[in-house]
Amino acid sequence: MYRNAAARLARSSRSSTRALSSMAKRPTLVASAAAGANVARSNVGAVRGLKKINFGGVEELVHERADWPREKLLEYFKNDTMALIGYGSQGYGQGLNLRDNGLNVIIGVRENGASWKAAIEDGWVPGENLFPINEAIEKGTIVMNLLSDASQSSTWADIKPLLTEGKTLYFSHGFSPVFKELTKVDPPTNIDVILAAPKGSGRTVRSLFKEGRGINSSYAVWNDVTGKAEEKAIALAVAIGSGYIYQTTFEKEVYSDLYGERGCLMGGIHGMFLAQYDVLRENGHSPSEAFNETVEEATQSLYPLIGKYGMDYMYDACSTTARRGALDWYPIFKENLKPVFQKLYASVRDGSETQRSLDFNSQVNYREELEKELVTIRNMEIWRVGKEVRKLRPENN
Numbered sequence: 001m002y003r004n005a006a007a008r009l010a011r012s013s014r015s016s017t018r019a020l021s022s023m024a025k026r027p028t029l030v031a032s033a034a035a036g037a038n039v040a041r042s043n044v045g046a047v048r049g050l051k052k053i054n055f056g057g058v059e060e061l062v063h064e065r066a067d068w069p070r071e072k073l074l075e076y077f078k079n080d081t082m083a084l085i086g087y088g089s090q091g092y093g094q095g096l097n098l099r100d101n102g103l104n105v106i107i108g109v110r111e112n113g114a115s116w117k118a119a120i121e122d123g124w125v126p127g128e129n130l131f132p133i134n135e136a137i138e139k140g141t142i143v144m145n146l147l148s149d150a151s152q153s154s155t156w157a158d159i160k161p162l163l164t165e166g167k168t169l170y171f172s173h174g175f176s177p178v179f180k181e182l183t184k185v186d187p188p189t190n191i192d193v194i195l196a197a198p199k200g201s202g203r204t205v206r207s208l209f210k211e212g213r214g215i216n217s218s219y220a221v222w223n224d225v226t227g228k229a230e231e232k233a234i235a236l237a238v239a240i241g242s243g244y245i246y247q248t249t250f251e252k253e254v255y256s257d258l259y260g261e262r263g264c265l266m267g268g269i270h271g272m273f274l275a276q277y278d279v280l281r282e283n284g285h286s287p288s289e290a291f292n293e294t295v296e297e298a299t300q301s302l303y304p305l306i307g308k309y310g311m312d313y314m315y316d317a318c319s320t321t322a323r324r325g326a327l328d329w330y331p332i333f334k335e336n337l338k339p340v341f342q343k344l345y346a347s348v349r350d351g352s353e354t355q356r357s358l359d360f361n362s363q364v365n366y367r368e369e370l371e372k373e374l375v376t377i378r379n380m381e382i383w384r385v386g387k388e389v390r391k392l393r394p395e396n397n
């Protein structure tokens, strides 16, 4: 398919490249808006960086970091100490970005644990800006709870009494408060409680920041005691390295996030890859052919086109034969998969996914248990083949 599509792809790429060239240097959001969405200044006022955008017929407010230049952030948070609790994926990305932005940030983690050591390697200094968890919370005005979701629950009884009036509590996931019946995390009602949730791993939060770009994040307010909670959430989202920020609620954030990662983002796509690969192998195709037709062409050729220019562009870039077949088969996949997605969403909403996550990730040996499952994946034929195929890429030779 790819060989037949190559000439068309090149032609298509050239014409679309011309069409997109004038947008190439503008922020992603403006580029995507100009490509289809209707951008209008918000009637909330002439707030720079705030846009009302028509996303396929539904108007939403979106904030861009243009409204929060570094000097404004420094002024806004000049009396604050951000106590960032937990130094895993998000703690690392958000913490270093806050520090590079010149904000007053300290880290709180278990003394001498893996994160303590990692923080020291990244230049955090014990007694100066690295403390045991409770000490950091006591020193902070904005407590950023970036512990693993399971440990947010197990540490809550110790943390809650330290969240005294005047402090702000921040999360990057709605998980703990939304499922408070299960997690027991019931935020105090006398402090602001806000959320900024980057839509990507902490490593990406960091790497995009270093490239001068920005992750997209959602923000939400759980408690607004000061009347400034929303503004603070947006400012913090920018301070941790977000490029643009869209509004959500704690509930919507956690439902969509748990659903998405179990579905198309991770679990669903992995299941699709495995099913397709198995059938090819059962029908006598070689491992390299099965892998190329399932994963390599997807990740190296076609999915990047969806990401850059959209699904219709990807169809248009392929051969007439490929396009006809895909157009005929996508409704069949949708019809068969939709009930699975409905079951998944219900499992998220009723708390089953939260309970499962708490149970598994609260085990003392959860890292070892996780590693066993990752080894199983690593040893699957498809992913062993992938390792060899990656080596064959010219850039890896």
Ligand SMILES: NC(=O)c1ccc[n+]([C@@H]2O[C@H](COP(=O)([O-])OP(=O)(O)OC[C@H]3O[C@@H](n4cnc5c(N)ncnc54)[C@H](OP(=O)(O)O)[C@@H]3O)[C@@H](O)[C@H]2O)c1
Residues within 6 Å of the ligand: 085, 086, 087, 088, 089, 090, 091, 109, 110, 113, 114, 115, 116, 145, 146, 147, 148, 149, 151, 154, 155, 172, 173, 175, 197, 198, 199, 200, 201, 202
């Ligand atoms: N990772 C992502 O892609 C992502 C994206 C968006 C939002 N989020 C959200 O961001 C938050 C942090 O996620 P993350 O992925 O960065 O977390 P993570 O890597 O799983 O965080 C681990 C941190 O929790 C600490 N921890 C674990 N068990 C503990 C315990 N019993 N007592 C004290 N500390 C404990 C670890 O410290 P030790 O090293 O001492 O064990 C480590 O610092 C979560 O709410 C998550 O849902 C994550």
